[in-house]
Amino acid sequence: MQKYVESETLELKEKYTDAICKEIVSFLNTSGGMIVIGVKDDGTIAGVDKIDETFRKMSDIITIQIEPNPQDEVSSEIRFEDGKTLIIVNVPRGNKHIYCQKKYGFSSVGCTVRVGTTCREMTPEQIQMRYESKFIDSEYMLKKRADQMDLTFKELKIYYIEKDYHLDDKTFETNLNLKNQNGDYNLLAELLSDRNNIPLIFVKFRGKDKSAISEQSDYGYGCIITSYDKIKNRLQSENICISDTTTRPRKDTYY
Numbered sequence: 001m002q003k004y005v006e007s008e009t010l011e012l013k014e015k016y017t018d019a020i021c022k023e024i025v026s027f028l029n030t031s032g033g034m035i036v037i038g039v040k041d042d043g044t045i046a047g048v049d050k051i052d053e054t055f056r057k058m059s060d061i062i063t064i065q066i067e068p069n070p071q072d073e074v075s076s077e078i079r080f081e082d083g084k085t086l087i088i089v090n091v092p093r094g095n096k097h098i099y100c101q102k103k104y105g106f107s108s109v110g111c112t113v114r115v116g117t118t119c120r121e122m123t124p125e126q127i128q129m130r131y132e133s134k135f136i137d138s139e140y141m142l143k144k145r146a147d148q149m150d151l152t153f154k155e156l157k158i159y160y161i162e163k164d165y166h167l168d169d170k171t172f173e174t175n176l177n178l179k180n181q182n183g184d185y186n187l188l189a190e191l192l193s194d195r196n197n198i199p200l201i202f203v204k205f206r207g208k209d210k211s212a213i214s215e216q217s218d219y220g221y222g223c224i225i226t227s228y229d230k231i232k233n234r235l236q237s238e239n240i241c242i243s244d245t246t247t248r249p250r251k252d253t254y255y
Helices: 020-029 051-065 124-138 154-162 187-192 224-238
Strands: 010-013 033-037 075-081 084-091 112-115 118-121 201-206 209-218 241-244 251-254
Touching: 010 020, 020 033, 020 051, 020 084, 020 112, 020 118, 051 075, 051 084, 154 224, 187 224, 201 224
Parallel strands: 010 033
Antiparallel strands: 033 084, 075 084, 112 118, 201 209, 241 251
C-alpha cells in the first residue's frame, strides 16, 4: 500500500524547488499541512542527497522569503524511510490572518491557499477580507479604551461631506469601528474626535541653525485627519520654488 499520497494537507516533493515557498504560504493561509521532500508524486521514496544544502535553503525560505515571518511556527525534521533520508516540513495553520511570498507582496500572486492538492491564488476580495479581519480582531487601537468618553466628531463629519461621503449619525460609530467590544470609545475614536492629546507641530528654523526657531505653529489636538491636512497644506505652501532662468532647460529648486 502506498504510504504517501498527496492530499489537502500533504505535499510531496522529489527534491527541493523554489515552489516550496508557495506551498508553505498556502498551508499557512489554509489549515496547515506537511511537505515531504524526497518522495515522488507517485509516492516512490527517492531520498534527499544534499541534506545540509536543502536545510539551508529551507531556512532561507522560512526566515527571509515569507511575510509575516513564520519561523516560530514552521519546523523541519529528518525522517528515514527504506534506508533513505527524507526532510519533513511541518506547517501549521498560521497565527496571523494572512501570509505572502515577500517578493510578490500581498498580491494575488503572493497570497495563495491550499485547495485539494494544488495552490490557488487568492482573489483581491479574499485578501481584502483577511486584512479587514486582521484589523478588527487584533488592532490594539480598536480594543484599548479611550482616555475620554465625551467625544464629538464634527470635524470628521465635515471632512466626509467635503469628500462627498455621508455619515449616518446613528451608524457611523459602528461602521468606523469607533467603539470596542464593551461599547466604550477606543483609541481610534479618540484620534478622530474633535479633541485629543496628539500634537502636530510645524517648526520653521532661522537658516540652518536648528536651535534658532523663527516660527512655530501647532495644528494638533484635533481630528487627526483634518490636522494632517492642515499641516500638509502648510508644508506645501512653505516649499517655495526658486527658478533659475539663466540655464536651458530652466532649473527649478524647491526649498
